[in-house]
Amino acid sequence: MKPQITLAAAAVALTFGAAACGGAGGVSATSAASATGPISIWYSNNAQEVTWGEQMVASWNSSHPTQKVTGQQIPAGQSSEEVIGAAITAGSEPCLIYNTSPASVPTFENQGGLVPLNDFPGGASYIQTRTGPSASVYKSPNGNYYSLPWKSNPVMIFYNKKIFAKAGISTTHPPLGSYSQFLATAKKVVSSGAAKYAIYPAPTSEFFQSWYDFYPLYAAESGGKQLVVNKKATFDSAAGLAVAAFWQQMYAQNLAGKGAYTGDPFASGIAAMAIVGPWAIATYKGKVNWGEVPVPTTKGSSGDKVPTFSDAKNIAMYASCKNRATAWAFMKYSTSTRQDGKLLDMTGQMPMRQGIQQLYAPYFTANPSYKQFAAEASHVIEVPNVANSIEVWQTFRDDWSKSVIFGQESPGKALAAAAAKVNQLVASNSSQ
Amino acid sequence: MSSLASPGTATSRGDTRGSGMKRFARAVLGRQPIGLIFGAPYAVFIAVLFAYPLGLAIWISFHRYFFAAPGVSVPRPFVGLANYQAVLSDPAVRQALLNVLIFLVINVPLTVGLSLLLATALNAAIPFRTFFRTSFYVPYVTASVATVGVWLFMFSGGGLVSNALGPLAPVPSWLINQKWAMPSVAIYVTWKGLGFYILLYLAALQNVPKELYEAASIDGASRWHKLKSVTVPGVRQVTTLVTLLAIITGANLFTEPYLLTGGGGPNGKSTSPVLLIYQTGIEQNHPDFAAALGVILVIGVLLIAGAQHLLDRGQS
Numbered sequence: 001m002k003p004q005i006t007l008a009a010a011a012v013a014l015t016f017g018a019a020a021c022g023g024a025g026g027v028s029a030t031s032a033a034s035a036t037g038p039i040s041i042w043y044s045n046n047a048q049e050v051t052w053g054e055q056m057v058a059s060w061n062s063s064h065p066t067q068k069v070t071g072q073q074i075p076a077g078q079s080s081e082e083v084i085g086a087a088i089t090a091g092s093e094p095c096l097i098y099n100t101s102p103a104s105v106p107t108f109e110n111q112g113g114l115v116p117l118n119d120f121p122g123g124a125s126y127i128q129t130r131t132g133p134s135a136s137v138y139k140s141p142n143g144n145y146y147s148l149p150w151k152s153n154p155v156m157i158f159y160n161k162k163i164f165a166k167a168g169i170s171t172t173h174p175p176l177g178s179y180s181q182f183l184a185t186a187k188k189v190v191s192s193g194a195a196k197y198a199i200y201p202a203p204t205s206e207f208f209q210s211w212y213d214f215y216p217l218y219a220a221e222s223g224g225k226q227l228v229v230n231k232k233a234t235f236d237s238a239a240g241l242a243v244a245a246f247w248q249q250m251y252a253q254n255l256a257g258k259g260a261y262t263g264d265p266f267a268s269g270i271a272a273m274a275i276v277g278p279w280a281i282a283t284y285k286g287k288v289n290w291g292e293v294p295v296p297t298t299k300g301s302s303g304d305k306v307p308t309f310s311d312a313k314n315i316a317m318y319a320s321c322k323n324r325a326t327a328w329a330f331m332k333y334s335t336s337t338r339q340d341g342k343l344l345d346m347t348g349q350m351p352m353r354q355g356i357q358q359l360y361a362p363y364f365t366a367n368p369s370y371k372q373f374a375a376e377a378s379h380v381i382e383v384p385n386v387a388n389s390i391e392v393w394q395t396f397r398d399d400w401s402k403s404v405i406f407g408q409e410s411p412g413k414a415l416a417a418a419a420a421k422v423n424q425l426v427a428s429n430s431s432q
Numbered sequence: 433m434s435s436l437a438s439p440g441t442a443t444s445r446g447d448t449r450g451s452g453m454k455r456f457a458r459a460v461l462g463r464q465p466i467g468l469i470f471g472a473p474y475a476v477f478i479a480v481l482f483a484y485p486l487g488l489a490i491w492i493s494f495h496r497y498f499f500a501a502p503g504v505s506v507p508r509p510f511v512g513l514a515n516y517q518a519v520l521s522d523p524a525v526r527q528a529l530l531n532v533l534i535f536l537v538i539n540v541p542l543t544v545g546l547s548l549l550l551a552t553a554l555n556a557a558i559p560f561r562t563f564f565r566t567s568f569y570v571p572y573v574t575a576s577v578a579t580v581g582v583w584l585f586m587f588s589g590g591g592l593v594s595n596a597l598g599p600l601a602p603v604p605s606w607l608i609n610q611k612w613a614m615p616s617v618a619i620y621v622t623w624k625g626l627g628f629y630i631l632l633y634l635a636a637l638q639n640v641p642k643e644l645y646e647a648a649s650i651d652g653a654s655r656w657h658k659l660k661s662v663t664v665p666g667v668r669q670v671t672t673l674v675t676l677l678a679i680i681t682g683a684n685l686f687t688e689p690y691l692l693t694g695g696g697g698p699n700g701k702s703t704s705p706v707l708l709i710y711q712t713g714i715e716q717n718h719p720d721f722a723a724a725l726g727v728i729l730v731i732g733v734l735l736i737a738g739a740q741h742l743l744d745r746g747q748s
């Protein structure tokens with residue numbers, strides 16, 4: 001028995017000893033900042049973006065033989081955020097990731113996983129010149145830019161013209177501008193049997209789901225307010241309550257689906273409407289005959305200046321990058337006027353660049369369905385750049401689900417409780 | 433004599449030293465040192481993939497900790513039981529532990545009862561025996577993502593089960609109903625794992641002597657009495673194993689609430705502790721909280737398993 005005890009004790013001692021030791025390594029920021037050489041990048045696994053990424057990498061490599069870029073799709077995982085977070089911890093992340101969610105930037109920054117882009121000569125001015133005044137929302141509280149605003153997917157309402165026609169609703173000017181109009185139209189869709197549900201935003205509990213039900217409508221209703229402003233939650237307000245009351249009615253009257261759905265309810269005709277960005281045009285092309293309108297507001301919305309959620313993805317440079325001068329040059333190359341034009345042309349997503357309507361006018365003339373999204377791109381709001389960002393959204397989602405989707409509590413009480421918790425989270429930043 | 437005595441003494445010392453070394457080597461390495469070589473790969477496997485992560489988790493649970501990039505210097509102060517206090521005072525954790533309890537109360541008896549009954553039936557000479565054996569095993573080897581998709585269709589509002597039950601179906605439907613979400617997950621997990629447990633029982637049933645059944649028949653025992661008095665005691669060890677595995681499955685529940693009820697919904701009524709560990713540790717980068725919850729979970733499972741072992745030993 002004794003030998004086993006001795007060996008077990010040694011194993012435990014080794015385990016705890018090893019556990020107590022921190023990792024070592026890292027890259028010298030000073031030498032890496034001016035270093036050039038090969039780098040690797042990750043981009044989204046969306047088919048159109050893969051095509052864009054491959055041509056962009058090939059184009060760079062043909063003219064920079066000593067600074068070769070290796071591109072690959074982001075590894076599969078439950079979410080990009082999880083994959084990137086794990087890669088940062090392991091020090092195995094690439095130099096650049098073209099799928100960095102602004103909501104994750106505070107967490108990655110806190111991990112020491114991001115390189116401030118304004119440290120590069122002309123870094124801040126490049127970002128501000130390309131994106132315009134709206135670039136400031138991507139600035140971290142410490143004044144640094146940890147990501148380059150890259151592309152947005154302004155969120156709007158898609159409606160299925162075939163289903164609307166079946167329900168006897170106008171397919172050219174459907175009454176969807178105000179909450180009362182939207183509810184009446186939704187009732188008509190369902191009661192006519194044209195579709196099982198009027199709309200089917202994912203009712204699941206993941207932290208990011210509120211970006212596709214609450215947040216776009218809140219942006220419109222509040223005139224473009226972020227979830228948190230000056231470290232205070234803004235949604236426990238008349239605008240927040242109005243949005244919550246609207247969705248509560250949608251769920252209570254079974255106009256919106258409450259259960260998890262496998263597949264795409266809009267593409268399959270289960271739901272007559274969807275809340276989507278311009279990426280959806282390529283997805284639904286040939287499958288659904290759709291029209292698009294801005295998200296509704298209490299008073300009624302129309303036109304293409306209604307604030308909405310950006311659903312942006314940014315480019316960030318990661319801490320394990322050894323050849324940061326190449327990475328910065330490549331970042332600028334991939335967000336040049338030419339490559340932004342190619343991104344628009346190949347993916348339909350809006351580069352976060354000033355004046356895209358004028359700059360790429362021939363594209364929008366040839367592809368009119370993207371015009372309204374381009375106009376909306378100037379009126380998008382972003383997730384707040386605050387501490388504990390993911391936890392903030394999860395907290396909000398939990399209270400939203402409890403009250404608005406499942407009716408276990410009044411939305412007023414739930415939003416007030418969520419606001420109190422969010423204020424604590426934003427103020428505490430316990431991880432630092 | 434004296435001249436012989438000296439070398440003899442020296443030899444004796446050498447022998448003593450040699451036998452001392454041998455004794456020490458035997459004490460450390462055991463009687464068959466080659467066994468260590470055979471056992472080493474598994475010992476390394478356990479140390480690297482189990483002991484180290486467990487040790488690290490315990491260490492993290494007593495410190496303020498978050499995942500950082502290599503080379504980044506971050507303070508990791510000792511916080512005592514603060515993480516454990518945070519875990520135990522979190523209503524979401526309490527709800528998740530209650531959910532697991534509901535799961536175990538439904539899943540464990542159902543798994544043991546159904547797999548024993550079906551294994552007994554499949555062990556008898558029934559028509560299409562091989563077909564049934566395969567059918568029960570198919571869900572076990574099918575990816576959860578695929579079977580969850582089928583269950584979502586079956587148990588949704590307009591799904592097969594609700595349509596078949598008509599007015600008896602719960603409103604809202606199973607997976608979004610606060611009372612039915614966790615039982616639905618428990619039933620799904622029972623169905624999915626049944627094939628494996630049936631196999632275990634089938635193997636155990638081969639070892640129950642046929643003479644016992646014959647003797648019971650001569651004594652006039654009914655089928656029920658044979659099951660109760662011969663089969664159940666004959667497969668007691670496998671029942672212990674099945675119960676333990678079912679408890680561990682319950683404690684590790686993640687995929688089912690993540691996929692079947694959309695991330696532990698409705699309103700956290702099917703959230704499992706492991707799902708919370710994923711949300712807090714991986715998504716929100718609070719591994720200190722997640723590690724404390726993980727350690728509590730491990731202790732809980734060990735206590736239940738220990739209690740069950742003692743109970744079983746008492747019965748034996």
